[in-house]
Amino acid sequence: MFNGPLFTEFRAMAGFAGRFLREGFRPRYEWLELANQCYAIGYQSLPLVGITSFIMGLVLTLRLRPTMVQFGATSWIPVMVGLTIIQELGPIITGLMVAGKVGSSIGAELGSMRVSEQIDAMEVSGTNPFKYLVVTRILAATLMVPILTLLADAIGLGACYLGINLQGVTSVALFTNNILGRLTFGEVLPAVGKTFFFGFAIGLIGCYKGYNADNGTEGVGAAANSAVVLASLMIFLLDLVAVGVSTAFGFI
Amino acid sequence: MPTASRHIRLVLFVLAGLACLAATLVLLGQRQNLxxxxxxxxxxxxxxxxxxxxxxxxxxxxxxxxxxxxxxxxxxxxxxxxxxxxxxxxxxxxxxxxxxxxxxxxxxxxxxxxxxxxxxxxxxxxxxxxxTTPLAIDEMLQTLSVSNKNLVGITQDLHQITGKLNGSRALWELLGDQHVAANVRQSLRHLAGATATLQTSATDISQLTRGIRQGRGPAGYLLTDKDFAGQMRHATRQLARSTDTLAGTLGSLQRQVQTGAGPLHTLLTDTAMSGQLRQTLGHVEQGTAGFNQNMEALKHNFLLRGYFRKQAKKKAQAAGQ
Amino acid sequence: MSPALPPAPAAALPAPAPGAEVVLTVDNISKSFGDNHVLKDFSLTLHRGENVVVLGKSGSGKSVLIKCIIGLLTPDAGTIAVLGQPVATLGHAALDQLRAKVGFLFQSNALYDSMTVRENLLFPLRRHWLADHKGQEDKLVHEALDDVGLPQTIDQLPAELSGGQRKRIALARTLIVPPEIILYDEPTTGLDPVTAREIDQLIRHVQQKYHASALIISHDMNCVRLTSDRVILLAEGRSYAEGTYAELLASTDPIVHAFFE
Known part of the structure; x- marks a missing residue:
């Protein structure tokens, strides 16, 4: 079992992560490239993530409403939607969208750079391609996914507010009080914390797949594809782990 | 796109995200007095x-x-x-x-x-x-149940007494004293008052139960609303008080009949008076019926069903032993 | 003067510039991937100002050789000395310094797709030289582009260029940090004959202008003829024959002869 291709792959990926930790925090630091990657991974994903979370917030509110009306508990809609978005939907939607958009593009970009010897070219140009390409992307994904998630949460809650006001009336103050009244640090902080791991997984898997792409253009497509699939799967696995850990620490 | 403008956008983007986080943490912190x-x-x-x-x-x-x-x-x-x-x-x-x-x-x-x-x-x-220990709904219902049992007993007593009064000829002769007649009349007036109170409180409870059954106000209202708890307690207390009055009145009446002191006769020959008495007893009966009905309704209320079932089980167990 | 190469069956070495120093020594290196022994005890020497072509069939380990020279691969055995420094034992910083003096023209050009021509040229410049040449960057970029005859492409992306143009830009990127040794990995492969001849001429032009030594990997006989001062035939993992183009052309050895048909 420990010699299967899956395990070999997993071990290689762990080695890749170890290399990231060893090389990532030693000079020379590629600040400019890190900023560029943050821009590409974070800022440029915002429209996509924003639209999805807006729709999810709105749809969730409108779907919940009839049921809550039956129970005479319409005042609970903000709390339910808020908790759902902040704890699960925001992080997961952001993670999946970023995995789809960024994971594939990292996989394809590094894959084609590998195949067309651009990575070798960087190395002979006095640049550590691992630092320049991999470390910056993993770091950027790790830092940007939480930010994207926070903004996605805010947008989703805004959509919820809008959804409530479509069929009823609530004020911003009441709405925030409704949500905040039920939230605790133990519910918010783990939800934010896990997104760092989501981002790390997306960056790591995308880079690993691209950096180790097989020769040939086919390898590039395979790298991009498997990066998305694996990253999406990993996000759900990490989410499961996050629930387990939060429960173990008594946050839930 | 020029790099500088990209960096400005990136910084704004990051700041917006951090602002969301900071706002949440500060607001939560305020709520938790951090x-x-x-x-x-x-x-x-x-x-x-x-x-x-x-x-x-x-x-x-x-x-x-x-x-x-x-x-x-x-x-x-x-x-x-x-x-x-x-x-x-x-x-x-x-x-x-x-x-x-x-x-x-x-x-x-x-x-x-x-x-x-x-x-x-x-x-x-x-x-x-x-x-303080908050008033539990269990205790409230127990008191209510006891009051109800008392009421049933009292009504039965009253029935017996009226039967005796109607049937015994010797009794009519005993009742000759004008003084006693006035006393008894007064007592019966008291009794009428008491039953009226009883009926009012029964109606109160009936209204409350109907409210609960119609789901007016979520059920949590029943469990936690201080107002309601107060009202319920008030109703129960009133019921208890009226049963006490009733018991007192009937006790004195019984004593009078048993001792044979005073001319109850006058009173009892007075047709208007006996009509009043009958009406009063009708009231009592009605009130008790209403109250029983309320208790029944409470038993069927989904929130309290469990409680009553438990009570019934206990009773069955006790009977079994 | 010229060092004797152990397995050289070919005729006398062509005389490089008299007294020319040795800039590159490959000494008995071996490299294998699994059971595939690509290089077996291969040796070569490169002198200053000399163009040496390593000729061999596809898959004969030519690319592996120059990747070992630049330090992208490490040989299993043997040593490589570039400009007197043993490549395999150098640390990161020293290796980077050494690489600044060695140009590498990749077979697939390896232009950075996401950058314009200018940014492509600036990349090695900034990486190797850092702040020293801040004010001269523009001048150096234009100079390098003029060398390869494509000054007008400065703001284009690699994807907008033709294959020949891309090769020239890649060469310009190799030249922008003036190299002492240039390694060409199949410079004419995949190009049409006309463009290939232009590249060959460019290689000669560069040799004259920069007085750089060049190690050229090729199996294009026209390229070999036009660019070589000396030819080494790589077969079965070792240096099978060595000499000038004319000498090898005259060889009667069947393996050597096979390349010239």
Whole structure:
């Protein structure tokens, strides 16, 4: 079992992560490239993530409403939607969208750079391609996914507010009080914390797949594809782990 | 795109994200008194009904603090340490009473602080507050049940007495004294009054039950609403009082009949009087019927069904033994 | 003067510039991937100002050789000395310094797709030289582009260029940090004959202008003829024959002869 291709792959990926930790925090630091990657991974994903979370917030509110009306508990809609978005939907939607958009593009970009010897070219140009390409992307994904998630949460809650006001009336103050009244640090902080791991997984898997792409253009497509699939799967696995850990620490 | 403009956008993007986080944390922190000055008070409860650290402390319905620590002192005492906002210090006095309550139907458990109308110095750090056990719906229903049984017994007694009164010829002769007649009339007037009260309270309860059954106001209202609890208690107490009056009146009547003192005769030959008496008894019966009906309704109410089923089981067990 | 190469069956070495120093020594290196022994005890020497072509069939380990020279691969055995420094034992910083003096023209050009021509050229410049040449960057970029005859492409992306143009830009990127040794990995492969001849001429032009030595990997006989001062035939993992183009052309050895048909 420990010699299967899956395990070999997993071990290689762990080695890749170890290399990231060893090389990532030693000079020379590629600040400019890190900023560029943050821009590409974070800022440029915002429209996509924003639209999805807006729709999810709105749809969730409108779907919940009839049921809550039956129970005479319409005042609970903000709390339910808020908790759902902040704890699960925001992080997961952001993670999946970023995995789809960024994971594939990292996989394809590094894959084609590998195949067309651009990575070798960087190395002979006095640049550590691992630092320049991999470390910056993993770091950027790790830092940007939480930010994207926070903004996605805010947008989703805004959509919820809008959804409530479509069929009823609530004020911003009441709405925030409704949500905040039920939230605790133990519910918010783990939800934010896990997104760092989501981002790390997306960056790591995308880079690993691209950096180790097989020769040939086919390898590039395979790298991009498997990066998305694996990253999406990993996000759900990490989410499961996050629930387990939060429960173990008594946050839930 | 020029790099500088990209960087500005990136910085704005990051700042926006961090602002969201900061806003959430600050707002949550305010609610949990992480940042404000606070004073610590304690209260010892017999039962905290699932209170957790972080639950709110309310004064007159306003959140003024949070529960910081819950520890078991011994098998019947739980110590709850609370942090209160400094700003409410001028409004809480040492004699305030703490009780554990619930916030809404499925809401959090909370600690309620209730001011007592008596002079006392302002609360200070480290004070221990008095506590009360909140009125439990179980106890309320038990009292109600006892009152109901009493009422049934009384009505049966009354029936017997009227039967005797109607059937015994010797009795009519005994009742010759004018004085007693006046007494009895007065007593019966009392009785009429008492039954009227009884009926009113039965109607009260009936209304409440109907309200519950129609789901007017979520069911949590029944369980937690102080107003309702008060009303219920009031109704029960009134019922108990009226049964007491009734028992007293009937007791004196019985005594009079048994001793044969005084001319009850006059009274009993008075057709108008006996009509009144019959009507009164009708009222009592009606009232009791209504009350029984209410009890029945309560038994079928989904929230209390479990309770009654348990009672029935207990009774069955007792009968079995 | 010229060092004797152990397995050289070919005729006398062509005389490089008299007294020319040795800039590159490959000494008995071996490299294998699994059971595939690509290089077996291969040796070669490169002198200053000399163009040496390593000729061999596809898959004969030519690319592996120059990747070992630049330090992208590490040989299993043997040593490589570039400008007197042993490549395999150098640390990161020293290796980077050494690489600044060695140009590498990749077979697939390896232009950075996401950058314009200008940014492509600036990349090695900034990486190797850092702040020293801040003010001269523009001048150096234009100079390098003029060398390869494509000054007008400066703001284009690699994807907008033709294959020949891309090769020239890649060469310009190799030249922008003036190299002492240039390694060409199949410079004419995949190009049409006309463009290939232009590249060959460019290689000669560069040799004259920069007085750089060049190690050229190729199996294009026209390229070999036009660019070589000396030819080494790589077969079965070792240096099978060595000499000038004319000498090898005259060889009667069947393996050597096979390349010239």
């Amino acid at each position: 940042f404000g000055a606070s004073l610590t008070v304690r209260a010892d409860f017999r039962n905290v009904s699932g209170l957790l650290t972080g639950n709110n402390v309310r004064l007159a319905g306003i959140t003024v603090g949070t529960v910081k620590e819950i520890s078991i002192l011994n098998d019947s005492t739980v110590r709850v340490v609370m942090h209160l906002n400094r700003d409410v210090q001028p409004h809480v006095r040492k004699n305030a009473v703490a009780s554990v309550g619930t916030d809404g139907l499925v809401g959090n458990t909370i600690v309620n602080l209730t001011a007592v109308a008596a002079p006392a110095p302002l609360i200070a750090d480290g004070d221990v507050l008095r506590t």
